[in-house]
Amino acid sequence: MTARLALWWTVLRISLSERLIYRADFALGTLMRFLPVVTQIFLWWAVFEGVAASGAAAQKIAGYSYRDFIAYYLLTYIGRALSSMPGLASGLARDIRDGTVKKYLIQPIDMLGFLLLTRLAHKLVFYTMALLPFALVFYLCRGFFSGWPDAVTLLAFLASLVMAFLLGFLIEATLGMIGFWFLEVSSLLFVFMLISFFCSGHMFPLDILPEFWQAVLRAIPLQYLAYFPAAVFLGKIAGAELAWGLAIEAAWIVFFLAAARAAFHFGARHYSAYGG
Amino acid sequence: MTAFLSYLRVLATFARNSFVRDMTFRGNFLIEAVTSLGWASMNLAFYVLIFRYTPMIGAGTGWGRYEFFLFFATGLLISSLVQTFFMTNADELSDLIRLGGLDFILLKPMDTQFLVSLKRIDWSSLPNFAVGAALLAYALVELHYAPGPTEILLYPLYLACGVVIYYSLMMTMAAATVWMGRNLTLLDFWFYLTNFNRFPMEIYGGPYGLPLRWLLTFIIPVLVVVNVPAEILLRPLRPEMPRDWLLPAFTLLATAASLALSRWTFQRAIASYRSASS
Numbered sequence: 418m419t420a421r422l423a424l425w426w427t428v429l430r431i432s433l434s435e436r437l438i439y440r441a442d443f444a445l446g447t448l449m450r451f452l453p454v455v456t457q458i459f460l461w462w463a464v465f466e467g468v469a470a471s472g473a474a475a476q477k478i479a480g481y482s483y484r485d486f487i488a489y490y491l492l493t494y495i496g497r498a499l500s501s502m503p504g505l506a507s508g509l510a511r512d513i514r515d516g517t518v519k520k521y522l523i524q525p526i527d528m529l530g531f532l533l534l535t536r537l538a539h540k541l542v543f544y545t546m547a548l549l550p551f552a553l554v555f556y557l558c559r560g561f562f563s564g565w566p567d568a569v570t571l572l573a574f575l576a577s578l579v580m581a582f583l584l585g586f587l588i589e590a591t592l593g594m595i596g597f598w599f600l601e602v603s604s605l606l607f608v609f610m611l612i613s614f615f616c617s618g619h620m621f622p623l624d625i626l627p628e629f630w631q632a633v634l635r636a637i638p639l640q641y642l643a644y645f646p647a648a649v650f651l652g653k654i655a656g657a658e659l660a661w662g663l664a665i666e667a668a669w670i671v672f673f674l675a676a677a678r679a680a681f682h683f684g685a686r687h688y689s690a691y692g693g
Numbered sequence: 694m695t696a697f698l699s700y701l702r703v704l705a706t707f708a709r710n711s712f713v714r715d716m717t718f719r720g721n722f723l724i725e726a727v728t729s730l731g732w733a734s735m736n737l738a739f740y741v742l743i744f745r746y747t748p749m750i751g752a753g754t755g756w757g758r759y760e761f762f763l764f765f766a767t768g769l770l771i772s773s774l775v776q777t778f779f780m781t782n783a784d785e786l787s788d789l790i791r792l793g794g795l796d797f798i799l800l801k802p803m804d805t806q807f808l809v810s811l812k813r814i815d816w817s818s819l820p821n822f823a824v825g826a827a828l829l830a831y832a833l834v835e836l837h838y839a840p841g842p843t844e845i846l847l848y849p850l851y852l853a854c855g856v857v858i859y860y861s862l863m864m865t866m867a868a869a870t871v872w873m874g875r876n877l878t879l880l881d882f883w884f885y886l887t888n889f890n891r892f893p894m895e896i897y898g899g900p901y902g903l904p905l906r907w908l909l910t911f912i913i914p915v916l917v918v919v920n921v922p923a924e925i926l927l928r929p930l931r932p933e934m935p936r937d938w939l940l941p942a943f944t945l946l947a948t949a950a951s952l953a954l955s956r957w958t959f960q961r962a963i964a965s966y967r968s969a970s971s
Contacts (some may be wrong), residue, residue, distance in 0.1 A: 452885040455905070456892065456921035462744055463896040470752035478746045604724040611728055615735045625742050 424526070425534055430540035447550040454490050454558075461486045479624040485651055487561040489622050491554070492647035497619055498543065498551075499578050500585030500642040502536060506609075509593030511604045512592030514687070522685060529677055536586055553690060566652055573659055577646040578668045585642050587673035594677065618644025624653065638669040701805065704811060711814040725817035729776070733769055733821055736891070737828075740765060754895040760927055762832040764893055767926070768919040771823030771855040772887065776818035779860050782810050783867040790871050793968055806959050810864065835927075840926050847930075851922035851941065854948040858918050861951035862886065868955070868962035886915055894920045910940075914947035 436607050465483045467650060474481060481489065509532070512518040521528035532640060544551075565571065614620060616639040621645050623634050634640055648654045654662055715722045743750070744758040756764065767854055786809060789795045798808050833839070840848070866882055892918045897906035909916045921944045931937050 446881070449885055453888050456888055458903055459896040459898070460750070460892050462899075463754070463892075464747050466752040467747035467749040471748045511753065530772055601721075604721055604728070608724065608731070611731050611735065615738075620735070620739055621742065625746070627745075 419562055425530075428526075428531060428534045429538050432535045433542060448545040448554070451494065451550075451554050454487070454494075454554075457490050458487055479622070480653065481622060481624065484561045484563070487558065488651060489647050490635070491558055493552070493617075493619050493643040494651050495551075496578065496581050496643040496646040497541060497617070498547065500581040500617075502585055502589040505532070505536065505586070505589040506593035506606050507603060509590065510596030510606075513596040513684075514596075514600055518688070522688075528681060532590060533586060540582065548633065566650060570649065570655070572650060573663060574646055574650045576663060577641070577649050577666065579661070580670060581642055581646055583670050584638060584666065584673065587670060587677050591673055591677045594680035594684050597680070597687050613639050613642065616640065617642040618647070620647065622653075624648075638666075638673075641666045641669065700807065702960045703808075707811055708814050712816055715816050722817050725815075726820045729773075729818055729821050730824060733824055737765065741971075750893065751895050751898075754893065755927075756895065758894050759835040761893070762828055763836070763927060764919065764923040766825045766829035766832060767852070767855075767923040768890055769821055769828065771859065771918060771922075772853055773821035773825060774852075774856050775820050775859045777815050777822070777865070779810055779863060780818070781813045783863045785813070786864075786867040787870050790962070790966055795963075795966055798969055799876045799963075801847070805963060806864070806956065809959075810860070829926075838927075841929055842910060844925055847941070848922055849928050851925055851944065854944050855918035855922060857948050858914055858944075858951050859887075861948075861955035862913070862915070864955040865951075865958045868958045871962045873966070886913070889915055890919045893923075911943075914944070914951060917944045917947060 461483055464478070468478070478486075509518075518528070521531065557666060566574070595603075595605065599605075616634050616637065618640055619633075623631055623640060626634065643664065645654070649659060649662075739759060744761070748757060749755045750761060750962065789798070789809065795805075795809075798805055798812075801808060862881060894906055894910070897903065897909075897916075917940060921941055925941065
């Protein structure tokens, strides 16, 4: 047990120092990521102006006030920052293609666990580095929020973020393992990224969709990567609905954990170790 | 004249070679075309959603649903042209310099910027042009409006201006990354800059919006790229109204200035090229 812990600690430490190389990049890149919010701030202002000018007295669109919309977009950044796994699936597919993956087959280390720790290190560093820019942006935009939510909501929010990280990791890892069967998966991954951008609610809160499409997008797990945590924080999902949401998210995590394990198990059998 | 003809011939060869290359990997070509169409339709879906709730973006701006579709179509036409001809090339510039591949291009008896800018043409971005054209026609039909001959002549001219401004900004940034080191990629900056053009410039109002609009019009002329041609096609030009021709006139100036800037930056970048790994 101690040997295993020491091993995992080493893995974590190596990945940490690897990630710390590009410090300035992180800070600048993170700030730049928030630029589209500027457009959204002006866009939704104009949209609400348009609604008001048409004579409708509606102060809300699909249950969201102007401030809610902007707060929503800002919150999706937290969800996405945790749940997006840049390079995970494509890196995995590349390792399979060029043969690097066989180190996991030979060495006494579990590939999924190793990758998870590497990602955890990545996220830890990302958040330490990004804490300042994130805090700055949220401080500047504090006017769009109506204070902190109550403790239960906050706890549910944190739980949904942790699960968003796990779910994002497992979905990407499962996708990457398709590389055991197909040599080139980069186009497939790009298509997935596009779909995920739309369906996870990064583009807009899913509540503004017509009912049918809302039902569809709520049935697939992508909403948990960005929409769900943000909607929880804003109090749009509460009570029994919230409990169910978290439970279903947990079920999806179990599902993808099984899927990733199964894909690795059968993939490793199928694997023919190209690349010497 | 013969020089011009030989440039045209080289361009045709680039186009043919790129096409042959695209057709070698047909499946990949198809997927790329589908994804770029997918991105455009996702954006369109978002706009359709917005117009479910409001008849107009901004009060009294005149940007109703079909006016806005025309705006979006114009943006699509311009960005599809930029992606087809320049995007891949600008993206590869820093690699060319870092890995020393520029040597081979410098040796050729032609303008280096021309060769670098057009050597790889990405045909899979062109379907978006067709979608843009179709959407434009649809918007005009729904608006029950037929632009006059002046507007029809000016529209392609300003589309071209938009393409040139986008190209110049892209090339300037690509060339500038040479000095900055290459960890933040050009494409990132590019996405964030063009993001401001997803909506009409009228939305940038108020104490924070107006300075931003000025900055993005007069210092970095991004906003004129889509707004000016879209406005020209939307309503008849009234020569007696300064508002109608001031910005278009400025756009011509901005086009020339940004092209000159890209030329200057590119040449400075080439001058400090040290032929890294050869």
